[in-house]
Amino acid sequence: MLSHAEAEIHLLENYLLIGALLFTIGLVGFLTRRNMIVMFLAAEMMLQGVSVSLVGWGRFHDDWGGQMLVIFILTVAACEAAIALALVQMLFHRGGNLDIALWQNLREGNQPRFVDREIPADDDPKPTFPKLTPAGIDPKTKEEDTIYRTHV
């Protein structure tokens, strides 16, 4: 049976380790992934890592500050989500997909353009879906008919 102090210290150290790992995994994800939404997820994961540490410290010190900070982190994350998703949506509309490599001209000047050296093999088996043969030929419609529908 551990004493209260030992238990608290052990708990803190465990939480710090988990926080560190969570933060790092998030960092690696942010650095490597190219899908804007996944990058955003990774950033949130780093915030989670920090939150875990903060809560641990708050309990260790019997202080509400840690939890308060986490609450503020939540708030900031919500704001971040709003802005980031709006940006992502807009970038998607402009660029056509969610690839961050599309926006290389946002980097500072004199950087070499990044080009993929190899195209990954498409090792996912393409599912074959049953397809119905189209029945007959589409009737040609007059422009008048398309504009003024005779019925709804």
Place this chain on the structure above:
Amino acid sequence: MGIVLVDGIEVEVGDNERINGIEAAERAGIDVPHYCWHPGLSVVASCRMCLVEQGTKDPATGKITMLPKVVPACQTPAKDGTVFVTNSDKVAQCRAQVEEALLIDHPIDCPICDKAGECRLQDYHFAHGQDERRADIRPFHSKKREMGETVSLFVDRCVMCTRCVRFTREITGTSELLVINRGSHEEIDVFPGFPLDNKMSGNVVDLCPVGALGDKDFMYSQRVWFMKSHDGICTGCSTGCNISTEENQDRVYRLRPRENMAVNKWWMCDEGRYGYHHVHAEDRLVGPRRKDASGKHAIVEWNTVTAEIKTKLKAAGPLAAVLSPHLTLEEAYLLIKFIRGIDPNAVLALGPVPTIGADETFPNGFTIHAEKSPNRRGIEMLLSHFGGKTLSFEDLTAEIDRGAVRAAWVSGGYKKSDWVSEATAAKFAKLDLLVVQDMFVSPLWNVATYQLPGGSFAERDGSYVNFNGRLQSAKWAIRPPVGAWVEGQLYQRLLERPGLFQGRKVLTELAQEIPAFHLAIGEVPSTGLDLTINQIAQQPTTAATV
């Protein structure tokens, strides 16, 4: 050249033409209703349905003077300056009144009348009759009277046009029918003891504009609006009458003559008219059979037959083919191609041509020929073109008896089974391989190695050459019974040609290859092609080199 005005439309009439108002209106595209008038019969103007207004146009002043009364168009000659008016109120009123008069005594039993659907009285009543009937509708009492073996008379329905009477007097010359009584008691009848039994009696049913004369063969069997009509050629004799084959759901219900002024005019004989029953006979053969080692015949698949018969024929040695005079030109052509393709020296022979009695000619010139096959002349023309060793059927039999031929293909298609005798069949039985195609069991059929059921005339698609060299095409009307293949389709398959057999396509090929048929390269008109005209003069240069 004269000009006739019909409803303001100018119609040209030749100098030597003698036409009446109905024909002149027809040239102008106007239909004048009529019951009693028929182009092949004399004019009596008894029905009064064709009443029109008539007048004359003065060629000098151009002034038109109309007669105050209406006249029957059928007996008004159309000559230069004649004016007909068929669309005036007066004419319409006359027609309505005539129609009403005809209907006063006519039973309204259209539901059970076989004529309903093609009845002039119905049609004209809808077109020209009054909306309301002023006379009472009385209960209908059937007065049915047998005219003879083939025709019944429903006395009530008669409108006394006397077409039938005139037909027996003018066309057949037998004069069985007459009008008895006078006035409103007029009826059609026969002399007691002299029934309507001439060989063209069925035509009176077609002539009758209403349902008074009924065909016993067709009676009550089908309503006319269910049937589909297909242009055909009668195969009863070598006359080659033009007919309409009327069928519903692959069953022939009746044959009717089709107008062809060059061959049969409007008529056909009873033998041809009622000679279709073998198509649906109970004993008609279906299912190809093969003789096995024990001498018994077992049913095989058509595909098996077509797959193995060629190799077997090749292996069998000297070949002979018997071309039935019931085959169409196209089928005979394909069979020759097939046989000569296997053995270039194959013997070809014309099958037996059944002949019964002597030719019978009616006063108006219509002839029933003794030669009871439709295409003897066509087959002979083909044989003379292909040449090689061609024999008559008897000579071929002798040849087989001598052992010079080891295998034979015999096409039948006869309506009866007595076309070959037991003795002949016994000679054929000596062959290594005998293929017989027929519709009914015959002595030859029983000795065949391969028994192949064939098609009837209603199922064939192709052309025949009649007794005086007229090529006429018939369309298939019904599908063959399950298990039987029409010859053309079988030869098509044996020659490994793709697709279904199409008579028109093969005829074009045939006509391009054989100079005698070169006229058929283009369209074959519905009235046929006379192959004897200018055959040498118009021979195409390309055909000469072939």
Place this chain on the structure above:
Amino acid sequence: MQLLQALRVLGIEPLTALACVCFALGLWLLLPSTTARGKAFGLIFTTISLGLFATNLHLLSDWVSDAVFYVMASVTLVSAVGAVTMRSPVYCAIWFALTLLGTAGLFFFQGAQFLGVATVVVYAGAILVTMLFVLMLCNPEGHSLYDRVSWEAGISAGTGALLVFLLTWTTATTVFVDNTAFTDKTPAKDSKEPAPIVLTATAEQQNKNILAPRHVEKLGGELFSKYLIGVETAGTLLLVALVGAVAIIAHGKHAEAQAAAVRTSDGMTSGLNEEGRRNA
């Protein structure tokens, strides 16, 4: 052996170092753009590294707590790895949702009930669902070619491992002092050793304050008294973000047509473009 000795001198557990190496290797192999076999190896390495890290963890007061904690921690970390390595962004989001649930569990375990639930409500309930919404709007088939390629996976994983190593090392070398029993045992200020971290809260204090049964009441009181300015600022921030998001979207819609024109004329396409194909 010498290396091990040297590591020991520095206060580094060799197992931790190994764990970091395995961690880097595993992440590198697991990230997209590798083959299926690479993924299997990555899975093995990551498992090993997480297991090795687990040796660094300390046992807690009783076995129930241990079990709960280990389950929570493993759920959090495994799903975190899944969230950054899955190909399909939808799966990434699902794994991240699991990470959030794990974190919420960890918060609960720490007695931060409100935070645990708030994390689920805000993150899982709002942010992630919105993200899925956007994802399904933008990329309804789920996966695309650029999700198969990672930027500089090896370097990033190495950096991450280094970071973990440094953090772990720092934690391991930090001295914790229990000061609840002996209040006078403050360390000397001029000592060469790093300043120890002092635990001053007793169990009774914690139960009254941060682990109180009426937890929310306490938290609310603290939030709206001591941290009131922070709350107000956060509120303002939220408003600003709201307005900003609306402005961006509205502007984006206006500029859509122009952007399409720009897209075609500028030749601005994905990195997986014709150029890349030629170079490959």
Place this chain on the structure above:
Amino acid sequence: MLAISIEALVKIALLMGGLMTGAAYFVLLERWIAAWVQDRKGPNRVGIPLTKIKLFGLGQPLADGLKFIFKEEATPGHVDKILFTLAPISILSAALAIFAVIPFGSVLPASFSEMIPGLDHQVELLVAPGIDIGMIYIFALSSIAVYGVILGGWASNNKYSLLGGLRSSAQLIAYELPMGLAIVGVVLTAGSLRLEDVIGLQASTGTWNAFAQPIGFLVFVVAAFAEAARLPFDLPEAEQELIGGYHTEYAGMRLIVYLIAEFLHMITASFLIVILFLGGWHFWGITGSENANITWFEAIARIVVLNIKIFGVIVFFMMIRWSWPRVRFDQLMSLAWKVMLPLGIVNLVAVATIVEYQKSLEGKLGGPWGVTAAMWGVSLLAWIAAGVLAPLHSDNSAQKDSFVLSAEARNRGVRPGVTTSI
């Protein structure tokens, strides 16, 4: 420890059994009410098998359940198999877990605890009595339930399912806000996030929150309908538009899991409406208000009253289904953001004012009744304002002018009748 565990397990078993049976029989009730409203008789055949006893069709839920169980578990070839299976599980588990903090009665008398050895406290009819954050917990789990819908829709790989999932996510997020605002009003008055505290307050004052906060009640009921995806807000599975919405591709057990979860959502919504606004187990004169010295009669009366109220609310849910037409999706969103959210804020401000300045307000307005009257006045004014501003009311009929196009406009490819402005 053991006694507590057994107590919790017994409660869970009771709750689960009750909920599952309840959901099954509410399906029957739903069909009955549907039939009766449409002048039909409804299911009345299935009784005891192999006999002629029909029991008014009370065997129907059993037969339905058996049918679903024995149906083929068809998985279409084009779906994402993992998520396709995970989605219904997640939605059902979230829907069930919500009931951990929802009281299904009040407390049992102390005499009960004395009868059971090892039980040292009064038994609360609530699975997890110690949770301090009950209401946020409910929020959290109901937001987890969104995953079941959105993932099921996406995994089905079917356009109707995806549309259903998308609609559902947008709808649930949008309606969480007014719902939260309405709840905050209740929380403010109760001063606690625990549901049992909310009931306790209403029981002790004798005033139900629906009476004290009418506008909050309205907002909450509307939001609860939307959260439970019931008509007139069942856009996620609108049959006429989306075939079956997010569960178009589902069959057999997975489908019934979805259907049960849907009914559980409705039951949850009914519980919340009753507990937060309709006094929970309280009824004047028969249930008492004290927990400590509760009698057996009162304890049972409380359970009965609670269940009757819930039954009534569920019947209301089912009646509404056949009374009002489904709204369009833009109307749904407008309702959430333009009507319900402002109304919720009005309610929150009014309640906050009352809670903060209770004493002085009572002095000025003539006692507690004056305050309530003022609250009703504010509510009515807010509603009238919503009616006058009418953000939902828009003329969507075809306009003649918009069909008359100039030749130039037609050349540009403008289609008449379609507004191009944003």
Place this chain on the structure above:
Amino acid sequence: MQATDPNVKWIEEPKLGLAGKMYIPAVIGGLATTTKHLFSKKMTVSFPEERPEIGNPLIYRGVHRLNKDDQGRVKCVACFLCATACPAHCIDIIAAPSPWPDRDKYCESFAIDELRCIFCGMCEEACPVDAIELTSLFDLTGRSREEMIFDKEKLLSVYDMTKDAEPMKSKSLGGAP
């Protein structure tokens, strides 16, 4: 029709008052309607135990029957008009000269494929002798397709079965006997 066609009548939407915009009438009206129907008389019946009442058997279109005349002979004259009118082609008739002196033609065989029939009543309309009629029997079942092809005997037996409850329509409608 184009929108600019002068024959198109453009209608203004009714304007909602304040109460309408506050949704009060619609909400209450909807609930009132459903509540009223909740307690109103039910239109459906529990079928095998209770049988629905057919309002007017004369215009009900159920199973066919072949009527008999006063001598017990089939009334049908095999005119094929029902088969002609039938849009589903479910009537098959074989005609023959009748064995009775007062009639020329009768149906030797008369079959209706009740599975193919769409119960439109055109055969009844077409029949010139009121021989085929549609009864108000509606619960038509069978165990095989063959069983559902009603031949002449079956159709005549339907007449025997229903003649008391439903006399021939021509008489009851005041038409010719």
